[in-house]
Amino acid sequence: MILPSQLGFLATLAALLNCSPAATLHVPTIYARALDGPEALSESYDYVIIGGGTAGLTVGDRLSEDGKTTVLVIENGELAHSDEINNVRDRVTWNAEPWWLYNITSAPNTELENRESAVIIASVTGGGSALNGMQCVRGTTDDYDRWGSFFGGSSTWSWDGVLPYFIKGLHFQPPPKEAADQMPGIKYDESYWGNTSRLYAGWPSFQWPGIKYQFEVFTKLPGVGVPEDSGAGQTGVYWYPTYMDAEGSINRSYSRTGHWDGLNRANYHLITESKVTQIELDGNKATGVVFRPSQVDGGEGEFTTVKANKEIILCAGTIHSPQLLQLSGIGPRKLLESARIETKIELPGVGQNFHDHTTLHFEIQFRNYSIRPNRRDDFEDPDFITWADNLWAANRTGPWSRALWNTGAWLGLPVVAPEAYESIAAKVDAQNAADYLPTGSDPTVIAGYQARLVSLAEAIRRSNNVFYSHYFSGDEPVNYFTYEHPLSLGTVNINVSAPESEPIVDYRTYSNPVDFDIMLELARFHRRINVESPLLAQFDPVETSPGLNVTAREDWVAYMRRNTEPSSMHPTGTCAMMPLELGGVVDEQLRVYGVEGLRVVDASVMSVIVGANLAGTVFAIAEKGADLIKNGAE
Template sequence: ANTARFDYIIVGGGTCGLVLANRLSEDSGVTVAVIEAGDSVFNNANVKNTTTYGLSLGTSIDWQYSSAPQVYGNNRTLGYNQGKALGGTSVINGMTFVRPESAQIDLWEQLGNKGWNWSSLFENSKVAEHFVPPPSSQTALGAAYNPSYHGKEGHVGVGWTSAFIDTNAYQTFNTTWRNLAVPYNQDPNGGKLRGFSVWPYTQKDDIRQDSARSYYWPIAAARSNLQVFVNTTATRILWQKDATTGLEVADSVESVGANGTKLTISASREVIISAGSIRSPLLLEQSGVGNAQILKKFSIPSVIDLPSVGENLQDQPNNGVLAISNHTWVGSPPYVTFLTAQDLFGTNASTVEAQVRKNIPSYAALIAQKSNGAFQASVQERLLTTQADLIFKDAISLVEIYHSPFSGIVNFPFWNLLPFARGSIHVNSQDPTAHPLINPNYFEFDFDLQVQVMAARTGRKALNTSPLSSVVKSEISPGTYTVSKDASDQVWGDWVKRTYTSNLHPVGTCAMLPRDIGGVVDAELKVYGTKNVRVVDASVLPFQVCGHLTSTLYGVAEKAAKIIKQT
């Protein structure tokens, strides 16, 4: 076996991991190692492409997980994609760049994470951003922005592709939503999402700006104090107990290379886990940090009994309303509409709210009961109530309807942004490179389905509203043969459950929260019970966010780098 020693070891050279690799290695006096299971994809044409979504899904740079059978969602097993490459999921994703609702980030601080509020996240997310304003040819098509919402000095290029050329689409969609009393939102990147918007992408000059192309290749790759081990999967952290504090100290990380070679790297200062929401909790469990009862089943000796590891998984279901159009749509138009509970439920909103609040104690009880002892019902009740407050009091967005018209089709993929369901990810094998058990528990609660049904109804309504209705020939999904014009919620719900896929935005499995309310890491992102192990990736987000994840994650990673450097 090979051995080596570095000051910092970063496990996972993905979206967040490479931000840290860059920032920590800015100091030439420290040494940094990145362990990445995937390969470099710098020259991969599917990765560079900015006009066609999904080219890398199902290829060797996708982990190609599948979910556990979804007991509340027709017992279906769903494909579950995540990026496996230098750059992580940012090399396979849809490249949309849209920040969350400010109120939902302020909640992080209100629950005990000092310093983690909207203003701080917004600043750090702007630090990551290199916004390229649209030329007048694109503003004519609807590209719009508020300069104070964007960073100019960062590494990640953000803007519009030259394929954004459809002259009809902007006015057609915008006017349709206005006719449905949904306002235009000039720039959704400042913490308020509601409305119809034209959003930018993480791209520059028609090339994807993933975290490797932004943070690693142009600046960090040449540094002699930074070493990246690609095609290398970390399998275990090895520990030593600090006699004075009783805390566990990560001494080294064991890995296995593509050809089976074992590698042990020692850490002089810290181990930072950035393996993403699926594999960060898995690595902790494989290293003895997690629910001792679960670890025992796989003969893993318990080092820190922390049952919250891998619990609290939050993801969204995705369905689509589609129609054949008599207009040929060109380019890749970046349109979206975010809707609140009020937009969806109208005059029924207060009745719906009352029902949700009445059900929260039973939701909380079920979540606690299935958490393998990680959560108390009373704590979950408090946390779910904050979620209801965001939805009904702060009126943050509850549904996203993405507009993805292509050639002769109008396509509205849509999703419930804030399901109450809580799932889990846990070790499922003694083989350290095996996949974990992924269980998002889609549609665990009636309200989660009700929201998805209302989103579907609203998508159909938009297709039948002028001026969009004048270019729509016939709906093909669900189609009125499957779900008739006067169909009940039951019929809509059955269709939703038959056709949903994962929205692939897993968060929360190593939540940043106080330990007594289910946290895995503290406000400095340090794993409870350890002296020198942090988690920095989507798994630390304590709750789902309404924007897409990378804008938040770049901010989290930039802030994390500052916290680590100050230590």
């Protein structure tokens, strides 16, 4: 192996030999290197990145692109080949190998009849971008302006401050004419996109004809528009691309293919199947990272420490970033004392402010909706699979060219509940934040939640904030809708009786009771549009769950308790970017308060979740975070 420190020697040797072009000293091509084990590590790196997922590989790529700055990424999961992960037809997490996912079950959810839920997060190189639904959606201008509002009017965490990183981070491929012809009402504006990244946003070559009816139903609603582009930061009904290279492999495009594969860069190292257990501190300075093999039976294995010359960047995600801070003595003092961990930096907000998109299962069958052969059994029907396989083999088209969906409705509460949204916002205005947080919450965390409630009350009143989202599918209806801005907050904290085991994930769904009010309005709207719409009546819609007999509030609430999914696999917020006095964990530079040389760059820094699937936003955070790091090092 040729270490980064040896490259200068080789270059000098070539110069001393004064080789002619015909007899130049052969120096082998050096690529970004996946290390075989700790013995191949350099003694130290300029930057050590914890987590080789959506954010971690993006940051690693950007920090190492000068060819000189040394970067190590430590990833818990394996380096599965991109073809093993997913081409487009293999779809998402339910086809994942079990070892590509963490095995975590949530705490009992009080308001969901004490139900426990699987906490689905990726444990594989590429992280969530390797196993997600490939939905390339951004959210609205208000989402990003909200982040900066907690710091005042001059923050660069705003729509204008983040949009350049959306543009930098993606290579947009316009839909070919044959695809666009299948997308009624499609609009796009390439000024919202870039063309230099190796991460692609492309378009499947096949769309179900029945989508046009759902699209038309929503566009006829008062106050619903079709934005000029899905990335324009506006609510409405629109088509959006898929994370795929539609002009190349027709496969998933994710952080590994965009920010690792094929890089000719010896200063960029990756070690996989390695579990970080602690961030080392010297006083208040982060100096190194301790890890050990993650796949050894019983979790045992030799500990290895690697030093960071400049900074450590924590990209372990919303579930594991707070756990690592807490294990390292950075977090709420009472929690750390209970776990017998020395408090090195008291930071009450670590692991708090946890939230996710919430979904409600809502089954509607369109009994006269035969737009494809052998539709009824979906992707398990052998006749359908044969038909789809033949299309794919012959033309690289058909349903296998798709991930999940490419169009849907993303709507604000004034559109969904025009007669109720103001009274709901008034309820939120009147709330005392401490009443809806765990007992004993720190005053700064309470203050941060109060500020968050004020912001979300305003969002309820503004149309450009997504509260309801629903995907359109032409093969058969999608059996749920999503509540995009829940008020309730949960926690992710270490297990005090076994700190190095998986953390305790408590969603605390509906802990703020106004979430029942909002979900009720979303459910009534969903029924009104899908079951009672004259345009869809021709397809003979039947609501099989909850059923039209469910009309009273108490019956709806009972149904919600049994049929709400607390997670859309979009966990956020546990290392919130907010002022310290509001329970913040990182500042606007993504630096952990009170710690020198340590930043968090992942979905956990979102103070309030965006009204969209998260991959695009995490890529943008990582791109902006990398610039902040590089600018701070100058």
